[in-house]
Amino acid sequence: MVRQGHAVLALDLDPQAGNLTAVLHQRGYRGHTLLSVLLGEATLEEIIVETKQDGLDLLPASIQLLSQESRLQRIPGYHGLLRRLLPQLSGYAYVVIDCPPSLGDLTSLALTAADVYAIPCQAEQLAFDGLHDMVRAAGVVRDNLNERLALAGIFFTAYHPNQRGTLNHGTVEATRRIYGDEALLPHIRKDMAVPMSQAMQQSVCTYEPGSRAAQDYESLTHAILKAL
Template sequence: MITIAIANQKGGVGKTTSAINIATAMAALGWKTLMVDLDPQGNASTGVGIDSAHRDYSSYDLLVEQADIENCIVPSSVPNLDVIPATVDLSGAEIELVGVDDRTGRLRDAMDGYNGHDICFIDCPPSLGLLTLNALTAADTLLVPLQCEFFALEGLSQLLQTVEQVQKRFNPDLGIIGIVLTMFDRRNRLTDQVADDVREVLGSLVFDSVIPRNVRLSEAPSHGMPALVYDHACSGSKAYMALARDLVNRLPETRKVA
């Protein structure tokens, strides 16, 4: 199973929207997909229609070793897409794990040896705390959503420094599979300028596919479904399908199933 953390310590960059819709797009391409919701807000879970009544076990139970991974997996309404949901209990996990040995490796240990899915996406909270460190330690690679705004590169540099520290101390094999530009608005000249600056600095690390500002992307979570299910023909859904195809092309050749 290929494990990809989706992270950016800055909030409001389309991280959870990207996690939901990339996972859905990969499932649509034929990949048996797992999404781990590691954000205490639980938006990735509700965004695919999983409410609190159906969360006997959660990612919190996985981290504190109260349940194994198979017991935490909940099927979503999207074919080929399963979820390990989040609950509010997760908000206390960082405090509970502070005094625990190998506290950054709990998720890695819980997922070690599991191969029931082809690919796994981990939706991280908007911070660089212990939950995100667990995701980066467990992941094979990192995908970074980056909003097209003036301070985008400033926040990205802090995340890349964290990645370097994780590589040195916890996960030497952690890579970065790419950076996806989100909330792209061609009517705004600043958006083009930021996109050009990011591509100039990071080159081929930036995906060709960009995610536009799109009302349907914002509406879909309130209906408990990914945008690709809510309106597969909208510009946002088409952009995420294109991104998923770009992502498949960056994965190891031996792992391609779509």
């Protein structure tokens, strides 16, 4: 999105801060988070940071999210707090929220604020089982909290497209049968450029723009933007 000239805010809601905050900001971040703002402990201006990439800002995550989540639950109507905060982020063309790999209040908070959601999934049985849970949970949010929420699609990461007849390929085909071709977004092929770019704290599109993964993420971005 940034490479297309859009101003983007990456909002990290993963308490482990294992990828997004570590790559775009710093490893082992322990500072304020989105919930610090929702709980009145900080302002957006205090915690949004610029990244090395022009046009891309980050609202970081930290382990504090785990303790803050239980406090957030005491606020009436807390599921809608992020949605009500979004008008204060009007300087961005897009806000992209990275959710934790679990179904809980942080994910619900994000889905209640979102227009569309995309589900990354590994082509493995356990991840495939979790995919069904995610779609069902999003349906509950859509029916009760956010009627405009729509599925942009599902995409597989670290995918081996040539491994036909394997569990990897069978999982993708099962997803196609259940959700339809229209629900499948471009996949991200397995590529060593991804972990290498993370080690250098860069996006793969910046670190190695000619790599398979960078090309795949470009295709994925175009597909998601079409869904908006």
